[in-house]
Amino acid sequence: MEDRQFRAAQQLIRDVLAGRLTRREVIRRGAAIGLSWTIVSTLLAACGGGEGGETPQPTAAGARSTPTGGGVDTPVAASTATPGAAGTPKRGGRAVIALIQEPGQMNDFFNGQSGSFLSVLAVEPLFVPDRNGEYQPVLAAEIPTLENGGISEDFLTITYKLRDGITWSDGQPFTAEDIVFTVEVYQNPESTPQVGAAWEKIESARAIDPLTVEVKMSEINPGYLDLFQQVLPKHKFESTAITQEHPLARLPLGTGPFVFVDWKTGDQITLERNPNYRDPEKPYLDGITIKVTPEKEAAIASFVNGEFDYVYFIVTGDLPTLVTAEQEGKPVHVELLEGGASVEWLWFNLSDNGDPTKPHPVLGDPAIREAIDYAIDRQAIIDQVLGGFGSLTGAFIYAGWAAVDRPPTPYDPEKAKQILDAAGWVPGGDGIRVKNGVRASLRYQTIAGDQTRELYQQLVQQNCKDVGIELRIENVPSNTIFGSWQEGGLLARGNYDIVMSRDGYEVDPADWAAIFTSASIPSEQNPGGFTYCHWRNAEFDAAVEEANSTLDPEVRRQAYQRAVEIFARERPALPLYRSASADAWSTRLKGIKSIWFNPRGTLYSAADWYLEE
Amino acid sequence: MTSYVVRRVLQAVPLLAGISVLIYVLLQMTPGGPLAIAENPGSAGRVTAEQLERLRNRYGLDDPLYVRYLRWAADLLRGDFGTSFNTGRPVLEMIGERIPVTFLVTGLSFLVTLLLAFPIGIVSAVRQYSVFDYLSTSVAFLGVSIPSFWLALMLLYVFTFTLGWLPSFGLEDPRQDYEGLVALWDRARHLVMPVTVLALVSTASLTRYIRAAMLDAIGQDYTRTARAKGLSERVVILRHALKNGAIPIVTILALEIPDLFIGSVIVESIFAIPGMGRLFVESAHLRDYPVLMGILMIASLLVILFNLLADVLYAVLDPRIRYR
Numbered sequence: 001m002e003d004r005q006f007r008a009a010q011q012l013i014r015d016v017l018a019g020r021l022t023r024r025e026v027i028r029r030g031a032a033i034g035l036s037w038t039i040v041s042t043l044l045a046a047c048g049g050g051e052g053g054e055t056p057q058p059t060a061a062g063a064r065s066t067p068t069g070g071g072v073d074t075p076v077a078a079s080t081a082t083p084g085a086a087g088t089p090k091r092g093g094r095a096v097i098a099l100i101q102e103p104g105q106m107n108d109f110f111n112g113q114s115g116s117f118l119s120v121l122a123v124e125p126l127f128v129p130d131r132n133g134e135y136q137p138v139l140a141a142e143i144p145t146l147e148n149g150g151i152s153e154d155f156l157t158i159t160y161k162l163r164d165g166i167t168w169s170d171g172q173p174f175t176a177e178d179i180v181f182t183v184e185v186y187q188n189p190e191s192t193p194q195v196g197a198a199w200e201k202i203e204s205a206r207a208i209d210p211l212t213v214e215v216k217m218s219e220i221n222p223g224y225l226d227l228f229q230q231v232l233p234k235h236k237f238e239s240t241a242i243t244q245e246h247p248l249a250r251l252p253l254g255t256g257p258f259v260f261v262d263w264k265t266g267d268q269i270t271l272e273r274n275p276n277y278r279d280p281e282k283p284y285l286d287g288i289t290i291k292v293t294p295e296k297e298a299a300i301a302s303f304v305n306g307e308f309d310y311v312y313f314i315v316t317g318d319l320p321t322l323v324t325a326e327q328e329g330k331p332v333h334v335e336l337l338e339g340g341a342s343v344e345w346l347w348f349n350l351s352d353n354g355d356p357t358k359p360h361p362v363l364g365d366p367a368i369r370e371a372i373d374y375a376i377d378r379q380a381i382i383d384q385v386l387g388g389f390g391s392l393t394g395a396f397i398y399a400g401w402a403a404v405d406r407p408p409t410p411y412d413p414e415k416a417k418q419i420l421d422a423a424g425w426v427p428g429g430d431g432i433r434v435k436n437g438v439r440a441s442l443r444y445q446t447i448a449g450d451q452t453r454e455l456y457q458q459l460v461q462q463n464c465k466d467v468g469i470e471l472r473i474e475n476v477p478s479n480t481i482f483g484s485w486q487e488g489g490l491l492a493r494g495n496y497d498i499v500m501s502r503d504g505y506e507v508d509p510a511d512w513a514a515i516f517t518s519a520s521i522p523s524e525q526n527p528g529g530f531t532y533c534h535w536r537n538a539e540f541d542a543a544v545e546e547a548n549s550t551l552d553p554e555v556r557r558q559a560y561q562r563a564v565e566i567f568a569r570e571r572p573a574l575p576l577y578r579s580a581s582a583d584a585w586s587t588r589l590k591g592i593k594s595i596w597f598n599p600r601g602t603l604y605s606a607a608d609w610y611l612e613e
Numbered sequence: 614m615t616s617y618v619v620r621r622v623l624q625a626v627p628l629l630a631g632i633s634v635l636i637y638v639l640l641q642m643t644p645g646g647p648l649a650i651a652e653n654p655g656s657a658g659r660v661t662a663e664q665l666e667r668l669r670n671r672y673g674l675d676d677p678l679y680v681r682y683l684r685w686a687a688d689l690l691r692g693d694f695g696t697s698f699n700t701g702r703p704v705l706e707m708i709g710e711r712i713p714v715t716f717l718v719t720g721l722s723f724l725v726t727l728l729l730a731f732p733i734g735i736v737s738a739v740r741q742y743s744v745f746d747y748l749s750t751s752v753a754f755l756g757v758s759i760p761s762f763w764l765a766l767m768l769l770y771v772f773t774f775t776l777g778w779l780p781s782f783g784l785e786d787p788r789q790d791y792e793g794l795v796a797l798w799d800r801a802r803h804l805v806m807p808v809t810v811l812a813l814v815s816t817a818s819l820t821r822y823i824r825a826a827m828l829d830a831i832g833q834d835y836t837r838t839a840r841a842k843g844l845s846e847r848v849v850i851l852r853h854a855l856k857n858g859a860i861p862i863v864t865i866l867a868l869e870i871p872d873l874f875i876g877s878v879i880v881e882s883i884f885a886i887p888g889m890g891r892l893f894v895e896s897a898h899l900r901d902y903p904v905l906m907g908i909l910m911i912a913s914l915l916v917i918l919f920n921l922l923a924d925v926l927y928a929v930l931d932p933r934i935r936y937r
Binding site: 096193250267305 | 668700773883
């Protein structure tokens with residue numbers, strides 16, 4: 001960080017802490033002095049007052065934050081004075097959460113629906129990523145690293161150390177045997193878990209002592225900290241064959257602040273305070289009721305009316321309503337987190353109709369891709385269509401610990417025209433450029449029926465027309481675009497020019513980077529491939545391979561940095577904008593912390609929640 | 614008569630079998646499947662191919678269609694409706710817990726409908742072209758044409774968000790543990806809006822039926838005869854005209870009873886009531902075939918039964934009709 005920039009940043013931080021700035025101003029000024037979104041979002045968390053704004057740690061913003069203590073309840077507690085908590089937390093009462101989409105199981109291990117994340121009220125993970133995408137230990141005592149011997153020299157053996165003194169909510173001790181059991185459940189072919197691909201790379205697990213477990217991987221597993229988001233209590237099961245029918249697969253038993261007691265399907269789920277929780281003072285609430293309210297409009301209206309304390313979950317589209325309600329003095333607090341997990345992309349087809357040996361007649365020319373990049377007015381999409389909610393990124397690795405801070409391509413139609421002129425694309429009679437008899441005319445497809453999207457799709461179309469590139473909008477149903485190779489999906493078969501869709505990753509970019517490598521281009525021989533840009537770049541492949549060959553974060557970081565530069569130069573896909581994410585809760589619910597990577601991570605702080613009235 | 618009923622019941626068996634084949638095949642033909650959510654690349658693609666394969670095996674999705682159907686039908690004949698793909702719970706249990714809630718809401722609104730529609734319909738017919746008749750006609754047309762989701766949202770807007778009189782969701786206050794009369798009062802407050810929405814729509818149409826039937830009956834010779842005998846107007850209308858006019862109405866009402874079981878997805882969704890309508894639609898979204906088949910089979914059975922009941926009632930009410 002340059003000195004001038006550093007001083008500007010310091011001033012910005014002082015202004016934020018003094019409460020002199022609105023969120024919007026922070027974003028603008030932060031962007032003006034070139035702060036990364038990671039930093040700006042940390043600042044945002046601090047402004048606008050409210051109980052969510054824990055004091056930011058300016059030093060931690062750029063540097064890697066250091067784990068303090070541990071436990072979901074206290075990752076930064078040492079340095080955190082919760083503002084707004086002038087008094088002491090009040091005991092008792094029941095918070096009510098509105099749940100829009102009820103999952104089949106309240107269990108992340110057996111259920112892939114979004115609602116099952118609410119299980120974190122009762123079930124704790126080994127590690128959880130903080131706002132910067134750095135994992136912090138919860139049920140683990142420390143992060144396994146090369147330095148502390150947690151990661152073996154060949155990166156294939158991970159030794160997890162568990163926190164001492166943790167008990168399940170029924171009073172039984174939480175031990176390494178539970179971790180081993182969970183792995184055995186996963187590996188039993190009769191079981192039906194629905195967890196991430198990182199689990200497939202586990203070869204075996206062995207308890208060394210009650211608080212140490214050694215897990216051997218069959219290949220280098222970058223998701224090793226994402227494993228064990230849920231551990232199953234061995235003493236409650238008779239067999240390792242567990243399916244969705246098991247009562248504890250539906251309502252799990254955990255170590256967290258609350259205990260699931262009852263689920264009236266379609267109606268409500270009741271949680272009571274865990275009497276065996278490790279902190280005898282907590283949780284403050286007597287219990288939490290999750291009320292199933294399938295109609296989102298109605299649920300949000302009831303929330304704004306003060307009938308709910310929290311809505312699971314808020315998406316970008318709900319923000320205008322909620323922000324307005326907050327401004328009107330309704331009893332809701334909106335926590336805006338710029339930089340959500342997903343990005344809207346323009347995917348370019350670099351093959352000639354899926355034939356990998358021939359480049360695309362138009363998009364095969366890098367000048368066309370570069371010109372489109374400069375031609376698009378991305379800020380206009382955010383300001384004119386998205387109501388100001390969203391942010392820009394110039395790096396395809398934009399989130400998590402490996403995020404690369406790269407400025408977005410500026411809107412510069414003149415430059416786009418120069419690039420096209422220089423490359424020999426000459427405007428024809430209708431203003432559309434032509435080179436060697438090929439018109440710069442491309443199909444531009446996205447999922448039909450999304451009105452917001454269709455609005456900025458037209459904006460992009462106009463932007464490109466202004467520089468002499470014709471985009472023909474032909475929107476189709478999602479199956480047509482995303483269908484498998486066998487189903488003749490447009491992306492898989494390379495039967496498209498430009499497709500617009502949202503995609504992204506969360507903390508670790510390994511799986512995400514793989515979707516641009518040439519090894520996974522879909523083909524007759526490789527129908528399961530997912531490199532839909534049909535892009536071949538040996539340099540990029542090598543960078544990704546290097547990142548995958550180690551668990552040393554520094555080596556990986558540098559490899560990804562290289563990959564980002566190659567990607568930005570070659571442009572197999574263009575980022576349009578990064579969706580905003582947000583969370584919201586009622587003003588009477590206090591003690592909420594919003595310091596985790598996942599915007600819904602606020603739920604991890606349930607032990608600290610209390611009701612003020 | 615008895616042989617007629619027995620014959621009809623026996624006919625229902627192949628009919629139900631045919632229905633089951635038809636809906637089973639139709640359900641499987643709809644695009645997507647129970648694992649579509651897990652397969653969807655939008656859900657971070659976190660479920661791996663191997664995990665999907667295990668789920669497919671478990672649900673038997675890889676077997677040929679006829680094998681799956683026969684397995685399902687064999688289970689059904691033993692009284693086993695199967696297990697939900699989504700929740701892993703027995704289908705019959707899931708349906709069973711929705712029935713009381715559904716009947717509470719639909720039954721109450723059915724009752725309200727009867728209590729309102731009969732007097733309004735009769736008075737409208739007796740005083741045809743009166744101010745009351747015009748008024749009830751207008752209200753009825755309004756009631757039939759207002760979409761119930763709009764009405765529900767308007768009621769919410771007025772009575773919850775503006776006046777703050779009524780709770781907006783559920784059947785009880787999630788923050789309180791009421792008992793006795795207070796619980797009853799709490800329940801009543803929660804029921805007012807959903808029941809009103811359902812009752813208004815059905816009252817509107819039923820009023821029109823009753824009015825038409827009564828007008829028809831009042832114009833008949835037997836009504837004139839009754840009047841000519843010097844009977845009081847009250848007896849003429851209620852004993853002679855109504856009894857005859859009510860015959861087609863009874864059929865209509867009997868056929869509406871299976872609907873009480875099916876519930877109303879719109880009202881249940883907006884007011885967050887865990888009824889059958891929502892179970893059905895949510896299961897349809899998830900392609901939860903066992904639950905869908907369970908609901909559809911029970912609903913088909915009810916429709917067949919109440920059709921038979923309507924026919925039998927017809928004969929009971931109208932001595933001119935004889936079944937052989």
